[in-house]
Amino acid sequence: MHSTRYLHILLAAVLLAAPIAHAGEGSAAVKADELKAEPFRDAKTVGKLTAGDKVEILKKDGGWFQVKSARGNGWVRMLSIRRGVSRKASTGSEIAGLAGLASGRAGTGRVVATTGIRGLNEEELKAAKYNETELKLAESSLTSRAEAKKFAAKGKLTARKLDYLPDPAEGEQP
Amino acid sequence: MNRMIVIRGLTGLGLLLCLGAAHGFNLGQELRNAAEALQKPGKSAELGGYSEEEETAIGRQIAGSLLGAAPLVKDPQLQKYINNVGRWVASQSERPDLAWHFGVIESKDINAFAAPGGYIFVTRGLYQLLDNEAELAGVLAHEIGHVIRKHHLKILQQSKLVDLGGKLLAKQVGGDEKIHNLIGSGAEIVSRSLDKNAEFEADRIAVVLAARAGYDAFGLPEVLQEIGHSATGNSGSVALLFKTHPHPDERLSKLGDAVGSRFDGLKGLTLDNRFYRLKP
Ligand SMILES: [Zn+2]
Numbered sequence: 017m018h019s020t021r022y023l024h025i026l027l028a029a030v031l032l033a034a035p036i037a038h039a040g041e042g043s044a045a046v047k048a049d050e051l052k053a054e055p056f057r058d059a060k061t062v063g064k065l066t067a068g069d070k071v072e073i074l075k076k077d078g079g080w081f082q083v084k085s086a087r088g089n090g091w092v093r094m095l096s097i098r099r100g101v102s103r104k105a106s107t108g109s110e111i112a113g114l115a116g117l118a119s120g121r122a123g124t125g126r127v128v129a130t131t132g133i134r135g136l137n138e139e140e141l142k143a144a145k146y147n148e149t150e151l152k153l154a155e156s157s158l159t160s161r162a163e164a165k166k167f168a169a170k171g172k173l174t175a176r177k178l179d180y181l182p183d184p185a186e187g188e189q190p
Numbered sequence: 191m192n193r194m195i196v197i198r199g200l201t202g203l204g205l206l207l208c209l210g211a212a213h214g215f216n217l218g219q220e221l222r223n224a225a226e227a228l229q230k231p232g233k234s235a236e237l238g239g240y241s242e243e244e245e246t247a248i249g250r251q252i253a254g255s256l257l258g259a260a261p262l263v264k265d266p267q268l269q270k271y272i273n274n275v276g277r278w279v280a281s282q283s284e285r286p287d288l289a290w291h292f293g294v295i296e297s298k299d300i301n302a303f304a305a306p307g308g309y310i311f312v313t314r315g316l317y318q319l320l321d322n323e324a325e326l327a328g329v330l331a332h333e334i335g336h337v338i339r340k341h342h343l344k345i346l347q348q349s350k351l352v353d354l355g356g357k358l359l360a361k362q363v364g365g366d367e368k369i370h371n372l373i374g375s376g377a378e379i380v381s382r383s384l385d386k387n388a389e390f391e392a393d394r395i396a397v398v399l400a401a402r403a404g405y406d407a408f409g410l411p412e413v414l415q416e417i418g419h420s421a422t423g424n425s426g427s428v429a430l431l432f433k434t435h436p437h438p439d440e441r442l443s444k445l446g447d448a449v450g451s452r453f454d455g456l457k458g459l460t461l462d463n464r465f466y467r468l469k470p
Contacts, residue, residue, distance in 0.1 A: 046439075046442075046446070047443075056454065056455065057454035057455060078406055078407075078453075078457045079407065079449075079453050079454070079456065093446075093449075093451070094408055095408075095411060095442060095445060096446060098415065098418075098442070099415050102416060102420070103321075103415075103416065135298055135427045136259060136295075136299045136301065136430065137299075137429065137430055138378070138381045138430060138433075140259045140260075141255075141256070141259055141378050141381045142377070142378045143259075144255040144256065144258040144259035144377040145255070145258040146251065146254040146255045147255075147257045147258040148254055150254070150261050151253055151254040151257055153262055154253065154257060154262055154269070154293045154309075157270050157291075157292075157293070158289065158290075158291060159270070159273040159278075159290075160277070161277065161281055161286060161287065164274060164277035165278070165281070167274040167275075167277075167278060171323070172459065173459060173461075174404045175281075175282060175402060175403060176401070176404065177402070178398055178401050178402050178456075180395060180398050181398060181449065183394070184448050
């Protein structure tokens with residue numbers, strides 16, 4: 017009975033939140049960049065965005081966002097765009113999360129799952145007491161280099177060569 | 191160049207004053223010795239010149255103190271998982287054989303910490319913001335960047351507290367009041383702001399290390415966007431993170447300038463399905 021009420025409240029919250037997420041997309045270009053027909057550098061340029069242009073993000077592919085905008089639709093580098101809202105608010109993951117929480121609550125009757133977990137501020141760090149037991153515990157989870165390689169292979173991750181990025185500010189300093 | 195040295199010198203002094211004041215232990219003679227050592231020519235050439243053993247000893251003290259403030263999340267599978275991802279990313283760096291340690295700690299704050307010697311911790315609050323393995327890799331890679339460039343170690347070295355720490359630690363088995371104070375202050379270093387440029391450098395390193403490891407290079411930028419939105423949300427406090435790091439928007443903008451079109455053709459994996467999700 018209680019759980020049903022919770023679920024209703026949660027669903028109401030989700031439903032209320034949903035239109036806001038849609039209407040308030042609010043994503044925008046933060047610098048001038050080209051709109052491409054495909055998520056590649058050599059793809060045809062279909063438009064140009066300037067800083068401040070509002071866009072709607074449709075999809076993500078690596079470093080590219082597919083966007084809708086008044087200047088056209090296409091793919092733009094993700095670092096040229098800032099999302100207007102948290103992705104959690106505009107995707108289904110939050111709904112799933114809330115539903116999971118709701119069923120959890122129904123069983124235990126607990127309202128806040130994270131009670132007792134504190135923040136971590138400067139004062140607490142200053143006052144912190146060294147804890148050898150926890151440190152040993154942390155060290156017990158060590159993954160060797162060889163183990164990590166196996167873990168990567170399981171995920172089909174392959175190492176590749178890539179140079180570090182130069183500092184764009186370098187040379188501008190006196 | 192000269193200006194840089196002066197600024198760094200001041201930062202070091204700030205640390206000395208801060209540690210001294212916060213704990214009220216008498217550093218008197220040690221501080222004078224350290225100050226003298228600082229004046230000696232050629233001292234600055236030794237920056238970064240600590241042995242791996244010394245670096246690890248310092249890192250252990252800091253990590254142990256941090257864990258004193260926020261213990262590990264008691265989920266062995268999670269802790270193994272973060273070590274697997276972290277070690278794979280760290281293997282792509284110039285210090286692949288350091289004994290890298292990673293962990294998720296109990297705090298609703300959104301933050302991550304690095305200590306010398308390869309001790310890296312992410313808060314539960316930050317972990318819960320993540321959506322896939324590439325994002326975790328990006329966050330860890332930023333911290334790995336701090337370790338391989340010895341950003342925190344340099345602050346400690348410039349303050350010369352580490353000379354002192356090393357000496358004291360060598361004699362220590364536990365219980366000594368001075369040591370206790372020094373250890374107690376250990377975690378404080380992770381709450382200190384680094385030079386802004388050190389943060390931008392760690393971001394540039396992060397996207398490259400993640401990409402080298404085969405991940406989507408844009409995991410960290412995704413997380414930075416999300417952290418920017420959390421500033422006004424209720425998902426956890428970003429107060430300390432925002433105090434110690436430039437605003438996510440500024441970091442994203444600097445990263446955008448550095449990446450430009452360099453990663454245009456770069457694809458990588460996000461491994462959404464393998465990502466170890468914490469129960470809400
Ligand atoms: Zn940092």
